[in-house]
Amino acid sequence: MITSFLxxxxxxxxxxxxxxxxxxxxxxxxxxxxxxPDHPLHVPTYLVSLFGKYLTYALxxxxxxxxxxxxxxxxxxxxxxxxLGGYAMGMYLMRQIGARGSYGNPLLPDFMVFxxxxxxxxxxxxxxxxxxxxxxxxLVPGLLAFVFGWFAFRSRVNGVYLSIITQAMTYxxxxxxxxxxxxxxxxxxxxDFKDILGFNIQANGTRxxxxxxxxxxxxxxxxxxxxxxxxxxxxxxxAVRDAESRTxxxxxxxxxxxxFAFTLSAMMAGIAGALYVPQVxxxxxxxxxxxxxxxxxxxxxxxxxxxxxxxxxxxILVNGGKSIFTAAFPEFWLFALGGLFVLVTLFLPKxxxxxxxxxxxxxxxxxxxxxxxxxNNLAVEPMAAE
Amino acid sequence: MYRILQILFVALCLVISAHVVxxxxxxxxxxxxxxxxxxxxxxxxxxxxALAKTGDAKVIPVLEALGEGELYQRxxxxxxxxxxxxxxxxxxxxxxxGAGAGAAPKAAMQKVKVNNAVRRAVRSALGGxxxxxxxxxxxxKAAQSMLQTPNADxxxxxxxxxxxxxxxxxxxxLDEARAVTLLVxxxxxxxxxxxxxxxxxxxxxxxxxxxxxxxxxxDASLKPDxxxxxxRIEQTQAFWNAGQNVWYGLSLGSVxxxxxxxxxxxxxxxxxxxxxxxxxxxxxxYTTFLVQEVIRSSYPQLFDWSLAIALPLAFxxxxxxxxxxxxxVIRFLYGRPLETLLATWGISLILQQSVRSIxxxxxxxxxxxxxxxxxxxxxxxxITWNRLWIIVFALAVFxxxxxxxxxxxxxxxxxxxxxxxxxxxxxxxxxxxxxxxxFALGSGIAGMAGVALSQIDNVSPNLGQGYIIDSFMVVVxxxxxxxWGTLVGAFSLxxxxxxxxxxxxxxxxxxxxxxxxxxxxxxxxxxxxxxKGRAVEA
Numbered sequence: 007m008i009t010s011f012l013x014x015x016x017x018x019x020x021x022x023x024x025x026x027x028x029x030x031x032x033x034x035x036x037x038x039x040x041x042x043p044d045h046p047l048h049v050p051t052y053l054v055s056l057f058g059k060y061l062t063y064a065l066x067x068x069x070x071x072x073x074x075x076x077x078x079x080x081x082x083x084x085x086x087x088x089x090l091g092g093y094a095m096g097m098y099l100m101r102q103i104g105a106r107g108s109y110g111n112p113l114l115p116d117f118m119v120f121x122x123x124x125x126x127x128x129x130x131x132x133x134x135x136x137x138x139x140x141x142x143x144x145l146v147p148g149l150l151a152f153v154f155g156w157f158a159f160r161s162r163v164n165g166v167y168l169s170i171i172t173q174a175m176t177y178x179x180x181x182x183x184x185x186x187x188x189x190x191x192x193x194x195x196x197x198d199f200k201d202i203l204g205f206n207i208q209a210n211g212t213r214x215x216x217x218x219x220x221x222x223x224x225x226x227x228x229x230x231x232x233x234x235x236x237x238x239x240x241x242x243x244x245a246v247r248d249a250e251s252r253t254x255x256x257x258x259x260x261x262x263x264x265x266f267a268f269t270l271s272a273m274m275a276g277i278a279g280a281l282y283v284p285q286v287x288x289x290x291x292x293x294x295x296x297x298x299x300x301x302x303x304x305x306x307x308x309x310x311x312x313x314x315x316x317x318x319x320x321x322i323l324v325n326g327g328k329s330i331f332t333a334a335f336p337e338f339w340l341f342a343l344g345g346l347f348v349l350v351t352l353f354l355p356k357x358x359x360x361x362x363x364x365x366x367x368x369x370x371x372x373x374x375x376x377x378x379x380x381x382n383n384l385a386v387e388p389m390a391a392e
Numbered sequence: 393m394y395r396i397l398q399i400l401f402v403a404l405c406l407v408i409s410a411h412v413v414x415x416x417x418x419x420x421x422x423x424x425x426x427x428x429x430x431x432x433x434x435x436x437x438x439x440x441x442a443l444a445k446t447g448d449a450k451v452i453p454v455l456e457a458l459g460e461g462e463l464y465q466r467x468x469x470x471x472x473x474x475x476x477x478x479x480x481x482x483x484x485x486x487x488x489x490g491a492g493a494g495a496a497p498k499a500a501m502q503k504v505k506v507n508n509a510v511r512r513a514v515r516s517a518l519g520g521x522x523x524x525x526x527x528x529x530x531x532x533k534a535a536q537s538m539l540q541t542p543n544a545d546x547x548x549x550x551x552x553x554x555x556x557x558x559x560x561x562x563x564x565x566l567d568e569a570r571a572v573t574l575l576v577x578x579x580x581x582x583x584x585x586x587x588x589x590x591x592x593x594x595x596x597x598x599x600x601x602x603x604x605x606x607x608x609x610x611d612a613s614l615k616p617d618x619x620x621x622x623x624r625i626e627q628t629q630a631f632w633n634a635g636q637n638v639w640y641g642l643s644l645g646s647v648x649x650x651x652x653x654x655x656x657x658x659x660x661x662x663x664x665x666x667x668x669x670x671x672x673x674x675x676x677x678y679t680t681f682l683v684q685e686v687i688r689s690s691y692p693q694l695f696d697w698s699l700a701i702a703l704p705l706a707f708x709x710x711x712x713x714x715x716x717x718x719x720x721v722i723r724f725l726y727g728r729p730l731e732t733l734l735a736t737w738g739i740s741l742i743l744q745q746s747v748r749s750i751x752x753x754x755x756x757x758x759x760x761x762x763x764x765x766x767x768x769x770x771x772x773x774x775i776t777w778n779r780l781w782i783i784v785f786a787l788a789v790f791x792x793x794x795x796x797x798x799x800x801x802x803x804x805x806x807x808x809x810x811x812x813x814x815x816x817x818x819x820x821x822x823x824x825x826x827x828x829x830x831f832a833l834g835s836g837i838a839g840m841a842g843v844a845l846s847q848i849d850n851v852s853p854n855l856g857q858g859y860i861i862d863s864f865m866v867v868v869x870x871x872x873x874x875x876w877g878t879l880v881g882a883f884s885l886x887x888x889x890x891x892x893x894x895x896x897x898x899x900x901x902x903x904x905x906x907x908x909x910x911x912x913x914x915x916x917x918x919x920x921x922x923x924k925g926r927a928v929e930a
Contacts, residue, residue, distance in 0.1 A: 170868055296861065
C-alpha cells in the first residue's frame, strides 16, 4: 500500500531528486569528516556550510513555489516566515549560551543585560528546550500565515494587491524587529551562538550534521509537496491558480484551499529559517528586508515555478552565482540580479527546469509519435497566465 | 493705591528714559564711573547697578572693561579710564566722552579691583543694558535672554526698556519678560496677578516653566491663579501641538501624494505595479543635483532658479526612461501583472546600481534656493518654507493631472482604458500607445516628485526605496483609477502617521499604520474609492 502511495505521489524526477539529496546528505559529511584535508575528494567545512545554506534557501524557494507556482499567490513576504523560524531557532541558541556570554548572566542573553533588563520577557520562556523551540519554528510562522491568510483570502484580496500587502507585512516586521524594546536583540539580532543540542556549533561534525539535516529536510519537504500537488487537493489548488472564480462556482471553498497551502508553505519557510540560522551563526532584522523576499521569487522563477525541482535548482544556481559574482565583481552583482529578473520574466517564463522539461516532453512526444504514428499527444502545459 | 504708584513709576521711567536719550546724560556719567575706582569690593555691586540704571550705551564699554580688567584709576586724581597697553605706557580713553585722554606710564595707574562677585554683577548688568542697544536684533536677543532666565534685579531695567521700545516684536517679548520677572520679584500681589494673566494669554512656552516653578514658592492666595493659568497654557499648547501635528501630517501627506500619484495612474490604467517607481523619484533628485552642479560651476547667479530648471528636465529624463522601460520590457508582459512586478523590480536594481556606480554610494548635496529655506511662525506653529512649497507643489501637480485626465482627449482615452480595456480598444483607441504614454507620464511625475524630495531628503541611490512601500500603501488605501482616492489616501495616511507618532513612537506608529491598512483592506479590498463594475474582476 505504501508503495502504491509512493508510486502515485511521485514521478521519476522527484524520486531522482530525493535520491540525490539523500545521497548528498550522506556523502558530503563523509567526505568532509573522513578524508584528510589534502585528499582530492575532501570537502572543506566552509563549503559544507555554504551548501548547507543553499539547501535551506532551496527549501524556502520550494515553499514559495507551493503557493506561487501551484496556487498563484505571489507572496512578497516569504522571507518573513523564514526569518521568524530563524528567530525561534536563534532564541533557542541564545538560551544555550547560558553563563558563557560576555556578561556571564546565566539567564539573560547579553543584549538584555546590556539594556538593563532584569528578567526574561515572557515570550522567551521555554526556548531553553529544543522541542519547544522546534515547535515554535513551525507554529509561529504558521500562525502568522494563518491569521494573515484568513483575513486576506476571506475578503478576496488577490493578485498584485495581495503581493503588496505581503510586502507591507514583512516591512512592518522589519521595523518591529529593529526596535530594541521588542526583546529580539534589535539591530544586531541574535548571534554568538555556542551550542546546539549540546554540540559545539563551530565544530566540523556539527556543521556536517546540519548540512545533512538540511538535505534530509529538503528531501522530506519535497516528498510532502509532491504528494500534495499530485493529490486531489493539489488538482484543486492548480484549478484555483488557473481559474479562481470558476473553481469557486464549482463549489470549492477557494479561501480554505489557499489558506492551507499558504500556512503549510509558511511552516516550511520557518523550518528553512531554523536550519539556516545555526549554519550562518546570526539572525538579524535584515532578513525581513522586502528585497530578500523578492529575491526568493527570482530563485523560484529562474528554476521554474510550478515544477517542484525548479525552485531547488534555481535557489542553488542563483545563490551559487551570487557567491561567485560578489567575490569576483562586487559592483556588477546587482546588475546581474536585475538583469536576471528582466530576462527570466521575458524569455524564460517557465524557468530552467520548466523549459527543459517542456523540451524533453516534446522530444518524447515526437519519438513516440514517430513510433506509433499518433500525432495527438498532449503535452500537459499548466502554465496559464493569471 | 498701587495703581497710582504704578502710574507714577511708569511716568518716572519715561522721564528717566527721556533723560537717557539726551546727551547730557554723559555728563552725569563721569562721577558715577569714577566712584568705581575708589569703591570697596563689597560696594561695587551697588555702583554697577547704579551705572546700569542710567541705561546709557556708554556704560557698556566701561562695564565690559571692568569685567576684563582693563579699567584703571589714575593715582594722581582718582579719575577712572579705559586703557589699552602700548609698550610700557597705557593709552587712556575717557569713558564718559569716549575721547582719547593721552598716555600715562603704568606706574601712575592702578587697576580697578574685580572679583568673581563683581564679574557676575557686570554680566547681569550688561544683559540689562543691551536692552537699550540701537540694534533691534540685539535688543530682541537681550529680551529673550531675560525671558528665559528671569532675574528680579533686572525688573526695573526691563520696565524702562518697555517704555522706550518702539519695535512691536521686541515689545512683545519684553512684556513677557517683565511678567516673568515680576513673578520672581517681591512686587505686590495684584501686579503678579496681572503678570500671570499676561503669561496665560501668550502662547507661553517660557511662561509654563516660570509658572510651574512659581507655583512652588508663591503665596497661597496666588496659587489658584497660577494653576488656572498653567491649565490654560497647557490647553493652548495642546491645541497648537495638534495643529503642528496636522501640519506635519499635511507635509508628509504631500510627499506621499507626490510619490504615489504617478504610481496610481500607471496602476490604474495598466493594472501593473511599477516597482521601479521609487527609482524614478531618485533619478529626478539626481537630475536636480546635476542641474545645481552646472549652475554652481557656471552660472551661480541662477541658483534660485535651479529647481524651476530642474523640474521640466527631471520630467523629461524620467519620462524618457519610463518610455524606454515600457517599450523595452513591459509591453511584452501584458496580462501578466505579477511578472511585470518582478521585471520592474529587476529594473529598479539595475537603475540603483547604475546611479551608485556613477555618482557613488554617498549622499550628494542638493541646496535649498533662498526662497525655500528658513521658516516663519504662524501663531504657535513653526512652518518651514520648503515644506510649504512642497505642499503647494503637490497640490499643483494633482490639479494639473486632474485637468489632464478630465479635460483632454488623452485623459479621456486613459480613463476609457482604465475602465474597460477591450471596449476602449474596439472603439478605436490605440491602447498600446495609451499605455506607453501613461507609463511615461507616471514616471515623469515621479521625476518631478524627486526634484521636490531632493529638498527635504538625502539624495542617495536608496532615496526611492524609502518611499516605494509607503506609496504602495497610499495607492492600495486610496483605490485605483481615481485620483481623489490617492489624494485622500496620501493625506489621511500622512496625518494618521504623525498623530500616532507622539504616542507610539515613529517606528511603532508606522507599524500601526501598516497593520491598520492591512485590516482596512479586509473591509474594502479595492481601496477607499474603488472602481465599480465587471472590469474590476478581470
